[in-house]
Structure formats: structure tokens, C-alpha cells
Amino acid sequence: MTRSARMVVFAVSAAGLATLMAVAFAGLPSFGDYSGRYGRIIAQIAIPDRAATNAVTFTAFDVRGVDTMVEEFIVFAAAIAAVALLRHLRGEPEREARPGDVLRPLTSPAVRVMGAALVGPTVVIALNLVAHGAITPGGGFQGGVVLAAGAVILVAAGGRVRLPPDEPPLLAEIVHGAGAAGFVLLGLAGLVFAGAFLDTTWAGHGTPGMLLSAGSIPLLNVATGLEVSGALIVIAAEFLEQEMLAMEPESS
Amino acid sequence: MTVLTYGVAGWLFLVGLAGIVRSNNVIGVVICLGVVQSSTYVLLLAIGYRTGAKAPILADIPTGTPVVDPVVQALTLTDVVVEATVTAVLLALAVQAHKRFGSLDPDAMTRMRG
Numbered sequence: 001m002t003r004s005a006r007m008v009v010f011a012v013s014a015a016g017l018a019t020l021m022a023v024a025f026a027g028l029p030s031f032g033d034y035s036g037r038y039g040r041i042i043a044q045i046a047i048p049d050r051a052a053t054n055a056v057t058f059t060a061f062d063v064r065g066v067d068t069m070v071e072e073f074i075v076f077a078a079a080i081a082a083v084a085l086l087r088h089l090r091g092e093p094e095r096e097a098r099p100g101d102v103l104r105p106l107t108s109p110a111v112r113v114m115g116a117a118l119v120g121p122t123v124v125i126a127l128n129l130v131a132h133g134a135i136t137p138g139g140g141f142q143g144g145v146v147l148a149a150g151a152v153i154l155v156a157a158g159g160r161v162r163l164p165p166d167e168p169p170l171l172a173e174i175v176h177g178a179g180a181a182g183f184v185l186l187g188l189a190g191l192v193f194a195g196a197f198l199d200t201t202w203a204g205h206g207t208p209g210m211l212l213s214a215g216s217i218p219l220l221n222v223a224t225g226l227e228v229s230g231a232l233i234v235i236a237a238e239f240l241e242q243e244m245l246a247m248e249p250e251s252s
Numbered sequence: 253m254t255v256l257t258y259g260v261a262g263w264l265f266l267v268g269l270a271g272i273v274r275s276n277n278v279i280g281v282v283i284c285l286g287v288v289q290s291s292t293y294v295l296l297l298a299i300g301y302r303t304g305a306k307a308p309i310l311a312d313i314p315t316g317t318p319v320v321d322p323v324v325q326a327l328t329l330t331d332v333v334v335e336a337t338v339t340a341v342l343l344a345l346a347v348q349a350h351k352r353f354g355s356l357d358p359d360a361m362t363r364m365r366g
Binding site for chain 1: 254255257258259262265266269270273274276298299300301302303307308309310311315319320321322323324325326329330332333334336337338340341343344345347348359
């Protein structure tokens, strides 16, 4: 099918879809009027029941904790998929990497200074987001992404990358495995100490707004932060490896 | 107002879909898929909005203040995570496809190889 024919087919079906969406939107509660029962209940019980002041994190890690566990496994699976997809193919030319092969930095000194200056604050922000997930906006997913961004800044602005980049970084692999396992173990701790899988009340109540409050929700956030940052670093490293395979090394 | 707000979600969905259909580069397809998925964020957040309500951070507001729905916000978080992982896997597929076919044009990827 040619591209123009495809666009015609698309235009017809898009018009139909747009009509259906208009009908569907007309049946939704009008904007600003929604008052879902679950949302109201969660806002009411978050502080008295769990001492969690961030109702979104309370929803994600307590009310639907099992769902978030599976979501974490999605990230885990994506990292494994990236490693599996970006492996060396049979018949793909192997570039001989000599020991001591070093890729020269392609970045200017200004970029490198800026990068070095940004890494520290990025990591601090990431730890802050993870630690206060149950109190203020943030949490394991957000903090984990920012933490991985710190590693990406380091590589993007950084000096030399040593060849051969043969395997995913071991530390990141361990961290993302530990994060996924930690979430399940914290769930099992709920089963053992509180009687239900992913029950978060066993770790104590605490004062709302304090760092150690909201039961095991902060711990679950730490596990998620480890998992997400490790997985994203593995994915980024795999893409970096592809980039470096396409690059001609200079021998130092 | 209602039509306009939900219309943004519908428009993002359709415009992203149009981008996927007319794209001649799989990287473009992945980016357009991101646009399609962002329509779901807009829709979810628009549904949960309550006029005059505060953000669902209960730290600094008096007890009982109406807040926007935290359930849809948590769902949006899930949505963002799924989009990020889908993008990563699709880009990895794009890299491999480029190695196989020497091109990123989806129309050039119809050949089968035994």
C-alpha cells in the first residue's frame, strides 16, 4: 500500500474513531465535577490509617501495592529485554577490542565541567525524592529515574569510556535485581508480621510528615528506587554499547 | 469547557496515530507512540480534576479539604512507567531492525529472511 493510500484509509477510520470518542466523552462527568468514591476514601484514610501525607504514593504502594509490584516487574522485564535484544548477533562483525582501547571524550571542557557540577545535585534530588515519597510529591519511580539520569549525565559529559563494553554493568544489575527482590520480600514481611501480603502497617505508624512514618511505604519506595535506577542504567548502558560499537576507537 | 478538555486527549491520540501512520522512520513511530500514550495521561488527570480542590498532598492542608482524585494520579504514574519501558524496548528493536535491514524505514522492513 502506498503512503498516500494509507493516509486515506487512516483519515476515514480516524474520523470514525473521533466520532466514537466524542460520544464517549459526552458520557463522562463534566470537567471539574468528578467525585470518585475511592479517591475520597483514600484522602480520608491516608493520614489516620497510615500516616502517609502523599495520597498518590499511599494509593500506589499501599492500596494497590500488588499492582505496583507487577509494575516494577515490568521495568525489570524491560531491562532484561533490552539486554537480550541488544546482544551481539551471529554474523555481526566483531570489532577487535584491544586492551587499553579508550574512546576519547567527544565533549568540550565546558560540557564536562557542567556535567560534573550537575551530578552531585542530581543524586541528592534523587535520594530526596525516594526518601520523602510518602510525604511529599515523589517516590521510588521518580527518584529512581532521576538517579539513573545522574549516571547518564556522568557518561554523557564524562571523560573516557573504556572498551570493550562487553557486559551490562554488574553493579546496576545487582541493584535492579535487589530492588525487585526487596519489594517482594517487603510484601512477604507484611504477610508474616501483619497477616496480609504487602500490608504496610507492620513497620509502625509514625507521625505524619516525618521521614520514618507511613509504615513500610518508605521501604517499598527505596526498593522501587533501586529497581528503577538499576534497570534504567542497564538499559542506558546497552544503548551506549551499541553506540560505541559503531564508533572507531582511537588507541591511546 | 468539558468538550475542550477531553478533546485535548482525543486530539493527542489521533495526531499521534496519524504520525505513526505517515512516519517513514521507526524512531519517529516510537516518538509518535509516546504522543498517543500522553493522551491517556491528559484524559486520566482531566477526569480526576475537581474545581477548586487541592493537590492530594495532605501535609499542609486542613483535614477534610477537597483534593483532586489520587487514584487516577497513581494510575497516571503507572502509565508513565509503562510508556518509558515500552519506549526502551521499541528503541532496542529499532537498533536491531537497522542492523538487519540497513534502514529505519518501516516500508523497507517487509522482506523476510530465512
